[in-house]
Amino acid sequence: MNEFELIARLTASLPANPAVVVGAGDDCAVLDLGAPGKYFLFKTDAVVEGVHFTAETPPEKIGRKALARALSDLAAMAGTPIAALVTIGLPKNFAVTFVAAIYGGLNALARANGVAIAGGETTTNPGGILISIALLGWATPGQIPLRSGSQVGDAIFVTGTLGGSLAGKHLDFDPRLAEGRWLAAQFAIHAMIDVSDGLAGDLRHLLKGAGVGAALRKPSIPISPAARARARTGTNAKPALLAALTDGEDFELLFTLAAGDAVRLVDGWKKQFPHTKLTCIGKIVAGEGITLSDQSGAQTFNGDGYIHFA
């Protein structure tokens, strides 16, 4: 049983109440708390020593990454962050300066994004450092893209470039909050997700959510310089295209919208975010799964993103 199968089993019959507009299974939960014109987004995300960072990772970057990952989930639902709580699990012999540096990196990113750090706790965690972020934000009802709304014929877009994030980007990325809000305010975004498990893996979440398939154009996949550099390191190196499809932790936005909106999107994006790449990588089709095509033909892509516990 992998992470996704476990989640499916655990979330099959969770307690609900009328405040929950969208529960488990999307990037954030969506809550109606009675504030006029606003829904609230609720999310937790944890980073763990040995999984998401190592003993050598600078502590400022650990703290930064912990918050940035949660903000990226908020971005995928066109949210604006409000407040976060920080839970830090620490081994017995932790250095106080190390923990203060974690907070230093985290606080700096919080200030840059208007997020209040409203509390949290420190607790013992014998096996290593664990940081869990609980994040609350808001979004506008009717402008909150879910994972499930893709329609046959939609264009599939992705921001930035993909693959090779572990070379550095996973510690330094800027969550696409402004981009997510602009997209949802200006266009009927049918579905959106942040790319955390890898393009193929996260695209599959969108496809399963809507019962559709995707036809991707191989030459259009935006491969990152880091993925290309790694591919050149030897004959056993991961090919760059495969890296772009399956490496995790890109934290880009992957979304679908009506093909008829694509030209206006590309034009508007260039003016609004001139320094960030936006690429149409293919289209939503009837059926299921992912096909990859180029001038030599089409093939089914069965690879997946990073699977925890696999």
Place this chain on the structure above:
Amino acid sequence: MNEFELIARLTASLPANPAVVVGAGDDCAVLDLGAPGKYFLFKTDAVVEGVHFTAETPPEKIGRKALARALSDLAAMAGTPIAALVTIGLPKNFAVTFVAAIYGGLNALARANGVAIAGGETTTNPGGILISIALLGWATPGQIPLRSGSQVGDAIFVTGTLGGSLAGKHLDFDPRLAEGRWLAAQFAIHAMIDVSDGLAGDLRHLLKGAGVGAALRKPSIPISPAARARARTGTNAKPALLAALTDGEDFELLFTLAAGDAVRLVDGWKKQFPHTKLTCIGKIVAGEGITLSDQSGAQTFNGDGYIHFA
């Protein structure tokens, strides 16, 4: 540096914004999210294998305790829970049935208290099981007792009985949500906290918050049957009174209000909560620290509650 000193250092200059009415340092953060007549309470709390439960603890009780602790913090601020997110860190070779049982206990308590489980995540945690609960609730502005409002002359009350919680209560307690709300709606509660670190330790939080001291009557401290039973187990057993003062995890409500309200409180409580003990254990005095008195005189009590990392 113990847990409290670390927290003081880390929370000295946290990022803030106008939504935060009360930030780090109370039982929950208090947020103004623009909903008429409501503030929102935001809290995270984690339980860790080897600290808050053992490998022998039944998994249903682990899940129950994880949520119950967070609900107890909400109770201390007279809150009503809305939704929770569940983060579970798991060692590599976890049993799926064990995790499902954790959720079983947690979900049952959630349903009993009207809490939606709106999502969460599972992640790897090499050192053992860790469960972090992020909880959102609401309360009525003007009826949210903080830790800091005690005044000289106030009566100090505590619900239930204290000490010996590790004999079982820490896994089975019912969070005092109804009691907390009733208290804040019916009386001007000056300060309130849930007893998680031990009566003396949590009372000190109230005293420091207001710059006052406490005079407790030794014979009035409500000692639990579990603490008395343990005290009888041998000559080295912890004395029952000391257990009631310093054992952690009682999850009772400790609060102060004007002495003139005490009679009405006791009368009203007996009608509202006939099966739950409520005891006046002393009064708030000028100065600092805790004094314990009985017919033979008064002494300063320097003992504290359970201190993590000490």
